[in-house]
Amino acid sequence: MGCFGCFALEADYGDEDVKPSKPDDSSGADARRKVAPDVANGYAHSFTFKDLLVATGYFNEANFIGEGGFGKVYKGKINGQMVAVKQLCQDGVQGRNEFLVEVLMLTVLNHPNLVSLVGFCAQGDERLLVYEYMPFGSLESQLFDVPLGKKPLDWNTRVRIAVGVAEGLSYLHNVADPPVIYRDMKAANILLGEDFSPKLSDFGLAKVGPVGDRTHVSTRVMGTYGYCAPDYVVSGKLTMKSDIYSFGVLLLELITGRRIYDASRPKPEQSLLTWSRPFLHDKRKFYRLADPALLGCYPSSALNQLVVISIMCLQDQPHVRPIIADVVIGPPTTWPKPSDVGGAQEKGAAPGRALEAPREFTLAELRAATRGFKPEMVLGEGGFGRVYKGWVHERTLNPAKSSTGIIVAVKKLNPESVQGLQEWQSEVNFLGRLSHPNLVRLLGYCGEDRELLLVYEFMIKGSLENHLFRRGTTEPLPWGTRLKIAIGAARGLAFLHSSEKQVIYRDFKASNILLDSDFTAKLSDFGLAKNGPSAGRSHVTTRIIGTYGYAAPEYVATGHLYVKSDVYGFGVVLLELLTGLRAHDPNRPSHQQNLVEWARPFLSGRGKLTSLMDQRLGGQYPQKAALQAARLANKCLAGDPRSRPSMADVVDALEGIDAQQVPAGAKGHRDLPPRPAARRSPYHDSSRPR
Structure with missing residues (x-):
């Protein structure tokens, strides 16, 4: 998208009439020939006032659609095309500047969820805007004060409207360059086309967003009472998160069918x-x-x-509100075909397997599979809720008796967890479309009677956390098994980074790496995963959540999430595999509590490394291989994300280390599995800070 400053209207705001795109005497039939705006090339059609008089039947009251702060709106017809003509009141509150902003914005911006500008008229004192005609009017007219006999908007239509509005706002915030702050999100400005598809309209208050290191733009407070974010009202500092607050208000109106403020209601109910x-x-x-x-x-x-x-959108503090890209509305209704999964493969990322759509279970089925969610069926518990053991038929996934079925893990949302609902949705969306030998398989999900559940394949060896840190309950992992786990986890992460819709895992840690019977590593818990940056962008900006000790320093400091932020997390886990120590442990001496800070000076030299290696290995590891792995961890832990290797390069490096210690024709260390772990939840989630 071109820079706004490079666009100019053919208009003079003095006493001279605007030069039309055709001779000044064009009207009537000429006006019908003139409607062919080339919006994509930064061009809006310039109409004469006479053109629009004819198109609207001389602003006949029969063509009157509505009225607002700008002025009156009439429907009209030009070249057989229905249009809406907005006429500025010459003494209106909104003035010429807002007219100019509207023309500039809607000429340069182009998205299915933004209303299309057909043209404008700036002749003498007349200011008019010509839009595509929206047959169902505004969301305000369809949602509130619905007359008797008229069918109200059903639930699916409301959700479609919310999704479309979010997509339009996402375009303004994430695709437009520079980004645009809408500043006037409200039901009256959401217009509805065929099939009630929503389009944002009225860009008179829109502002170009902050660029560079700026976090906001300062401006006089304008907008609509009730929709304006409280931080903007108090300070005049306008941010993208100001739009998010207004979007939250709009969602609440869609849910309740109530206006944000309604003086006709009893006093306690006037403010929504x-x-x-x-x-x-x-x-x-x-x-x-x-x-x-x-x-x-x-x-x-x-x-x-x-x-x-x-x-989440209505939080008083703007930094707590999500960015629009974080807003996921509606459970998946269609699943990708196997050929759609994975996309282009980057070197080092093993191909994904054919994807089977996760099954939608009923609550009754999962209750039967887990024996009524009995306490003795609990495998573990975390921030999301409890995980239960269940039995299902291997082929049909119907509930089964323990003697005839396979074991599955059923994760059940804690009813008091608000954040868990968002994470449930993220988990279904990501694991529903991604499939790889090093990702845990999502078998199905359930959303019924206010209950949210996820069903996974059962990982018999539990989590890497259990094997590394639960002293006395398992045998120490030998070197070959640790290397196998590192390679498997790296392949899973490389797959996410190289998939067609790039994914940032954002929660890479030992407790999220699950192990099957052969100690094959599989990444689990995609509740915090994010889609990667769009084309041309290096990062996505989001609120900071994750686990202390694993989160990359640039993400903690700025909220900027890079693909290479995952690489830092991998470096931390690789360091844990080498040392047998947790990323953060308050029980260690103060200077050793943060593993990365304490260990990095030891990673560069052979002599230093010996004192760092896990003493439970008893020196049973190839020193050259250990040194190479330590140096790789050091690269992954670089402070500048640009200095970290890609995960494909990490996979290559680890496979190279493995190949060096394996004689030709041998299988290496993968034939040395330790004794099976003591029974403990493979989905146990140590308390993770949010």
Whole structure:
């Protein structure tokens, strides 16, 4: 997209008339010939006032559509095309500057969820804008004060509108260059086309977003009462997160069918935010927010999800609100074909297997598989909730008796966990479309009766964390097994980074690496995973969550998440494999509590490395291989993400280390598995800071 500063209108805001794109006497039939705007090339059509008089039947009241702060809007027809003509009140509050901003923005911006500008008129004192015609009017007119006999918007339509609005906002924030802050998100500005597809309109208040190191733009406070973010109202500092707050208000309106402020209601209910607050703070009361006009016709899990997203967007502190790219609305309804999975493969990333769509289980099926979620079936517990052992038929995945079925792990959301709902959605979305020998397999999911569950293949050896750090319960992992685990985990991470839709794992740690019967490593827990940066961008910006000790320093300091942020996390785990020590352990002496800070000086030399290696190995490891692995870890832990290797290069390096110590024709250290681990949850999640 071109720079706004390079675009100029053919207009003079003095007393002279604007030069039209054709001779000044063109009107009527000429006007019909003139409608062919080339928006993609930064061109909007310049109409004369007479053209638009004819198109609207001289602004006939029969063609009147609506009225706002800008002025009146009329429908008209030009060259057989229905259009909407917005006429600026000459004494209106919104003035010429906003007219100019609207033309500039909608001429340069182009997306299916932004209204299209057909043209404009700036002749004398007249200021008019010509848009594509939207047959269903505004969301405001369809959502509020629905007359008797008219069918209200159903749940699926409301969700489609929310998704479309989010996509339009994502385009403004993430694709437009420079980014654009909409600043006037509200139901009246969401127009509805065929099939109720939403389009953002009215860009008169839009602002070019901050660039470079700036975090905000300072401007006078403008917008609509109730939709404006409190931090913007107080300080005048406008950020992308100001739009996120307004989006949260819009979501709440879609859920409840109530206006953000309605003076016709009883006083305690006039402010939507005040009325809804008691329900937003208690997940068990989310259902009371639902618009009565829906008559209960909505999936409870989908309602809960939209409520949670609105809660996140409506946070008072802007840095706590998600970026629009973090907003995921609606469970997946279609799954990719096997040929769609994986995309282009980067060197070092093993090909993914054919993908089978995860099954949608009923709650009754999972209750039967886990024997009613009995306490004795609990495998472990974490921030998400509890993990239960279950039995299903191997082929059908129907509930089975223990003697005839296979074991699965059923992860059940804690009803009090608000964040868990977002992570459940992320897990289903990512593991539903990704498949690889080094990713744990998602067998299915369930979202029913306010319950959210995930069903995985059962990993009999548990987590890497259990084997490395649970002293006295397992035999120490020998060198060959540690190297095998490192290679498997690296291959899984390389696959994520090289898939068609690049994925940043964001939570690489020992407790998330699960081990099968042969100690093959599989990455699990995709609740924090993120889609990688779009073309031309080096990073995505997001709120900082993850596990202390594993998170890359640039991400902790700035919230900028790079693909190479995962490489840092891998370097930490590789260091744990070498030393047998946790990334962070408050029980160690103060100067040794942070493993990376303490260990990095030992990684460069052979003599120093001996004192760093896990003493439980008893010196039974190839010193050259250990030194090469330590130097690789050191590269992964570089402070500058650009200095870290790619995961494909990491895979190559580890496989090279493995090949050096294996005689020709031998299988290397992979035939030396330790004694099976003591029984412990493979999904045990040590408390992870959020």
